[in-house]
Amino acid sequence: MMREPGIPDHLTPLKMACPQRLDGRWRSDQHDDGYRGGGNARQEVETVFHRACQVDELFQNHISVVAELGFGAGLSILETIQRFRQVASPHARLCLISLEQFPIDPNVLKEMLMHDGAAPDLVSALIDQWPIHVGGWHRLSFLEGRVHLTLGLGDAADLLPTMNFKADAWFLDGFSPAKNPDLWTPKVLKMVTDRSASGARLGTWCSAGDVRRTLTELGWAVERVPGHATKRHRLEARRSGTTPNRPSPGKIHIGGAGFAGAGAARAFAERGWSVTVFDTKGPATGASGNPRSLVQPRLAKGLDAASHLHLHAALFAARQMDQLGVPTRDGALHLKVGHHGAKVEAALGHAGMPDALIRAVDEDEASILAGFRVGSGAWFASARSVSGPEYVAALLDHDNIEVRPDETMMTRLEETPVVWCTGSNAVDALGLSGLHRIRGQLEFLTPIAGLNHAICFGHYLLPGEKTLVLGASYDHGDSDPEVREDTAQMSLELARAALPGVSMHRTGGRTSFRLASRDRLPLLGPDPQGRFWCSLAHGSRGASTGPFLGAFLADCMEGVPGVLPSVYVDRLRVGRFKS
Ligand SMILES: Cc1cc2nc3c(=O)[nH]c(=O)nc-3n(C[C@H](O)[C@H](O)[C@H](O)COP(=O)(O)OP(=O)(O)OC[C@H]3O[C@@H](n4cnc5c(N)ncnc54)[C@H](O)[C@@H]3O)c2cc1C
């Protein structure tokens, strides 16, 4: 399968490690090496990483970036969060980035962490957010958003080049160079060095001569110091210069309170920014105001930017909704009917994907999931259907966010940075090319007994507490804002053909407009003249890409590791279309 440069592979199944306990030590079946050295594991982290990198001093900064090779069971990362909680000032933030090629089952992870004495609340937070094992970068958050962990699943040598960042501290915690030489090559150590800030520090329990020499050649001042427990030596290293002082959060104005605006507002608010959101008509009154929206990966395509973005956006949004306590319906059943059937087959064709993401279901199981008799299909367990207004309200519910309903955002130069998230409206005022509006109409139906999960067949049926939504029409070149009978009849015909024998009664509908771009990817970042920022053109996927790209925008503005690979800065660039 052709892979787009800079985009991690999210479709090749990851191999899992099955750690075994031998002579009191956890060993990896993949490398025949121990996850810990000898002695007390927490003290080992303290000596080998915290002391070497002087984290107590580092955590006095407004933002610290700490990176690790080898997440393993996550003890060093959780201990670092615990240390941060103890010594950092209340407004300080910590951005962690860690890479793992062979993830561990979360139940085993929990056992290992509890055995080693990690803080139980942090262990629970990690396990609750533990990602589905697909390749790429996953974002987890701790301590009410003060700490972010960007967890890269895949081979570090593959993943590191996809992410540009500058770490203040590096923990090198791969298995030993003898057992795992690939993680200690000059190429990997050069990537580590290129991703180190001036004044960065590095710690490792490894004291191998080759590693010491390579680091020295790469410009690190390396010291061999007494090791921990049974290890005689370890290395501490430092880059010249002083640790950068990253900008402090300020004020930010956001125009539009749909998924994009509310998602961006949340991301900035959690990072300590003072956010004012303006919306001419009030929150969730545009396309995000639909009573149900579906959040799910798009798996039919290959290793391209859109497919990678939509998978990780859906996983991010699902995790965020869970954390914010937004009520959702889990899972989506895709039926092999009509044109949709080919997409379902293509999605199932990615052999070995985790069941938690997608699995084939036969007629009997599909019928149980549907609540009535249907054919076979695919079950997307990670999908969520949600009320747009409820998700938006939860995103905006933060002390650092002020919402000004009935206020219109104008294009004028202001000192406060401005982010335009105005959906299909106000685009003309921004003078951007390559965008078009697409009408969409939803139908409201009386509930169907037994139907509890989303069903997709080209259109979708999304059950909610009070509503059952059928949708959505996709009407190019149609600017009619009214709910129309002809559109409703077409949707009902499609649904009746896919689900014969299921009776459907329509009670009403809603029309709104998507904004899509010429290459179908959203627009994110500063406008070409640098007057304002944008998060626009979320097409048919805004319920997941809106909040996800809000986080990416905030990451980019702060210069910390992003929720997405760096190549997306260019792929989503606002001025990429010429008129
Ligand atoms: C029928 C239909 C069904 C869909 N189904 C799904 C789905 O199942 N899953 C999914 O992920 N996506 C779905 N989408 C797409 C999704 O709804 C959109 O991508 C998403 O809502 C876009 O969010 P947004 O915040 O960019 O825009 P909007 O939700 O449209 O919000 C823009 C906001 O900006 C405000 N505004 C405009 N101009 C100004 C101004 N000058 N000043 C201040 N405020 C202003 C508006 O009042 C509005 O509230 C669907 C879309 C349609 C039309």
Ligand SMILES: C[S@@+](CC[C@H](N)C(=O)[O-])C[C@H]1O[C@@H](n2cnc3c(N)ncnc32)[C@H](O)[C@@H]1O
């Ligand atoms: C010593 S363990 C890390 C222990 C971990 N820091 C902890 O606190 O539990 C080394 C880890 O590096 C991972 N690893 C080995 N080679 C890798 C590679 N090429 N890319 C990413 N991770 C790798 C292993 O799977 C293993 O989980």
